[in-house]
Amino acid sequence: MSAAPPDAATRWLDIDITVAQGPFRLTVAWRSDERFLGVFGHSGAGKTTLLETLAGLRGGAQGRIVVNGEVWLDSSRGVRQPAERRGVGYVPQDLLLYPHRDVMGNLRAGHRRAVTSGRTAIDERRVIEVLELSDLRRRDVASLSGGERQRVALGRALLSGASLLLLDEPLASLDLPLRRRILPYLVRAGDAFGIPTLYVSHDATEIRVLCAEVLVLSAGRAVALGPPDDVFTGETVLPMARAEGFENILRARVTGMEEGVALAEVEPGCLVRLPGRGLEGAREVAVALRAEDLILSVEPPAGLSAQNVVRGRIREIRETTPVLDATSTAPQQASPAEVLALVSIGETAAGRGVPIVVSITRQACRQLCLSPGRPVHIIFKTQACRILAAR
Amino acid sequence: MMAVDSQLVPLLLSLKVAGCATVVILPPGILVGLLLARRDFPGRSLVETITALPLVLPPTAVGYVLLRALARNGPLGERRLGFDLDLLLTWKGAALASAVMALPLVARTSRVAFEQIDPRLEAMARTMGSGPLRAFVEVTLPLARRGLLAAALLGFSRALGEFGATVIVAGNIPGRTRTLALAIFDDIQTGRDEEALVLVGITVALAFATVWTAELLMRDRPRRVPAGLSRTGPPPA
Numbered sequence: 225m226s227a228a229p230p231d232a233a234t235r236w237l238d239i240d241i242t243v244a245q246g247p248f249r250l251t252v253a254w255r256s257d258e259r260f261l262g263v264f265g266h267s268g269a270g271k272t273t274l275l276e277t278l279a280g281l282r283g284g285a286q287g288r289i290v291v292n293g294e295v296w297l298d299s300s301r302g303v304r305q306p307a308e309r310r311g312v313g314y315v316p317q318d319l320l321l322y323p324h325r326d327v328m329g330n331l332r333a334g335h336r337r338a339v340t341s342g343r344t345a346i347d348e349r350r351v352i353e354v355l356e357l358s359d360l361r362r363r364d365v366a367s368l369s370g371g372e373r374q375r376v377a378l379g380r381a382l383l384s385g386a387s388l389l390l391l392d393e394p395l396a397s398l399d400l401p402l403r404r405r406i407l408p409y410l411v412r413a414g415d416a417f418g419i420p421t422l423y424v425s426h427d428a429t430e431i432r433v434l435c436a437e438v439l440v441l442s443a444g445r446a447v448a449l450g451p452p453d454d455v456f457t458g459e460t461v462l463p464m465a466r467a468e469g470f471e472n473i474l475r476a477r478v479t480g481m482e483e484g485v486a487l488a489e490v491e492p493g494c495l496v497r498l499p500g501r502g503l504e505g506a507r508e509v510a511v512a513l514r515a516e517d518l519i520l521s522v523e524p525p526a527g528l529s530a531q532n533v534v535r536g537r538i539r540e541i542r543e544t545t546p547v548l549d550a551t552s553t554a555p556q557q558a559s560p561a562e563v564l565a566l567v568s569i570g571e572t573a574a575g576r577g578v579p580i581v582v583s584i585t586r587q588a589c590r591q592l593c594l595s596p597g598r599p600v601h602i603i604f605k606t607q608a609c610r611i612l613a614a615r
Numbered sequence: 616m617m618a619v620d621s622q623l624v625p626l627l628l629s630l631k632v633a634g635c636a637t638v639v640i641l642p643p644g645i646l647v648g649l650l651l652a653r654r655d656f657p658g659r660s661l662v663e664t665i666t667a668l669p670l671v672l673p674p675t676a677v678g679y680v681l682l683r684a685l686a687r688n689g690p691l692g693e694r695r696l697g698f699d700l701d702l703l704l705t706w707k708g709a710a711l712a713s714a715v716m717a718l719p720l721v722a723r724t725s726r727v728a729f730e731q732i733d734p735r736l737e738a739m740a741r742t743m744g745s746g747p748l749r750a751f752v753e754v755t756l757p758l759a760r761r762g763l764l765a766a767a768l769l770g771f772s773r774a775l776g777e778f779g780a781t782v783i784v785a786g787n788i789p790g791r792t793r794t795l796a797l798a799i800f801d802d803i804q805t806g807r808d809e810e811a812l813v814l815v816g817i818t819v820a821l822a823f824a825t826v827w828t829a830e831l832l833m834r835d836r837p838r839r840v841p842a843g844l845s846r847t848g849p850p851p852a
Contacts, residue, residue, distance in 0.1 A: 279742050280741070280742070281738050281741070281742065306741070306746075307738070307741035307742050308741050308742070308743075308744050308745055308746050308750075310742070311744070312742050313742075313743075314739065314742045316735070316739070320733070320735055320736055320738075320739045322736065322739075322754065323736075323758065324754075324757045324758050333739075333740070333743055333753075334743035334744060336744065336745075337743055337744025337745075340744070341744070380743075384742075384743045384744070385744070
């Protein structure tokens with residue numbers, strides 16, 4: 225973890241807490257000025273405990289919580305603001321919509337606080353429009369689908385006059401296609417309303433799409449902190465993120481459209497071809513690419529049907545280990561068949577480019593004599609690119 | 616006309632006594648129900664047991680305890696308080712006796728009503744700026760409404776049927792403390808079987824209507840938290 229910079233007074237989030245819960249202990253020190261922060265970790269890592277401590281729903285926290293300059297907790301001075309004085313918009317994993325109110329009644333649940341606190345900048349009509357809730361306004365919450373409930377809970381938090389949004393696995397209860405459909409709503413809400421947000425997830429892809437900084441928790445301790453692209457390709461976290469198959473996230477600027485294929489620029493001079501459906505009129509796009517779907521070549525390839533050939537340089541060859549298990553004390557065994565090549569694309573004199581993880585067999589790695597510093601080409605089909613969000 | 620009067624008077628008196636008893640016992644009954652549903656405190660099982668006692672004690676025993684407490688020299692008597700509560704041998708005394716006897720039903724029914732509500736819903740209201748009391752009024756009270764109404768109805772029907780404690784505290788004074796239950800007893804004792812039967816019919820009808828409604832209120836819960844979304848982690852402290 226990096227040391228806190230001296231100008232800590234300007235950070236909107238400044239926490240240094242310890243929460244003891246029976247044998248479990250959560251210790252987090254975090255200062256940040258990024259608006260969208262991610263918290264990543266497996267279940268039991270302490271993610272929900274962190275959110276509930278910030279929300280003021282858990283007693284027994286020691287240390288300091290300062291948000292936007294307001295002291296919510298300072299146990300050394302006996303300051304402990306109750307939940308109702310903190311100004312959070314909490315979306316718990318099970319949403320906890322009010323069953324006795326309709327959708328509109330839920331959206332207005334925090335209206336009084338929004339008015340009394342003066343944080344009314346977020347307009348109700350705008351939230352209803354962005355989250356596409358207008359047809360649901362008079363519906364009973366019990367009759368909503370999972371994705372609809374999710375959007376209502378998000379809307380309720382946005383309209384509650386919160387100065388900090390706490391989203392706990394907002395997509396975990398949804399099936400995968402639905403998750404990918406709701407994700408753009410989160411991106412849009414983040415863009416449109418800009419409330420500082422803590423986003424908890426065990427899905428690395430979501431965090432990489434949404435967040436500018438990520439804290440990784442394992443068994444109550446922070447094991448990594450930094451920009452998601454670096455953290456998730458780092459040595460400690462990559463094995464954790466690989467649990468559900470590692471996805472590389474490319475952010476690109478859409479530059480054109482040709483026969484249903486979109487052209488997009490990842491870095492200056494680094495063009496990719498993406499499936500064009502849904503990208504008409506989009507300016508920016510986030511794309512997922514599975515590490516297993518990528519091919520490496522040491523020569524410039526010719527005569528391929530695959531449309532994307534991106535030049536890069538090998539940063540690192542890494543042994544793979546099974547998924548990091550926080551409870552296991554046994555030494556982690558390297559996987560015999562597979563290695564990971566960490567390739568930088570779009571490197572310039574100024575920037576180190578975007579790290580891309582490519583999963584290859586150990587045999588292939590040996591045959592191509594791959595080693596750090598070696599220029600390579602990454603090859604992938606347009607169809608292997610999955611559009612996550614566009615704006 | 617005489618016969619109708621003799622049935623109407625105890626009926627109206629019974630409705631008045633049971634109505635007042637319900638009003639009197641509802642606040643403490645709901646409070647006990649809420650405490651038992653939500654809080655863990657020292658002496659919890661003691662409170663549980665004491666509130667259940669009127670359910671199993673002979674009503675005459677409860678009546679006698681009240682009688683001693685309210686007597687001139689008792690802890691709630693004229694000498695101790697400096698004034699007379701005027702409960703002995705009055706309809707108000709009958710209401711108090713019925714109220715005490717109705718406490719277990721009111722407390723238990725409201726406890727069940729509160730237990731069916733996820734306390735984390737109130738926690739959500741707290742995060743959105745509502746203090747503990749407002750959160751209770753905004754979330755828990757409306758969600759418990761039907762169950763609390765059932766508690767009131769069950770308490771009312773229990774008070775309507777009260778006999779033993781009432782006769783000890785309030786006596787059996789025609790027109791003043793002779794409720795339906797006492798009138799039935801009186802009619803049987805004096806061999807007026809037909810009058811007794813009419814009164815029994817009235818009480819059965821009343822009890823049936825209230826208990827039926829209470830059961831409906833407790834069973835029919837059209838708005839519940841959608842199933843399939845399980846909570847994770849321990850509840851907030």
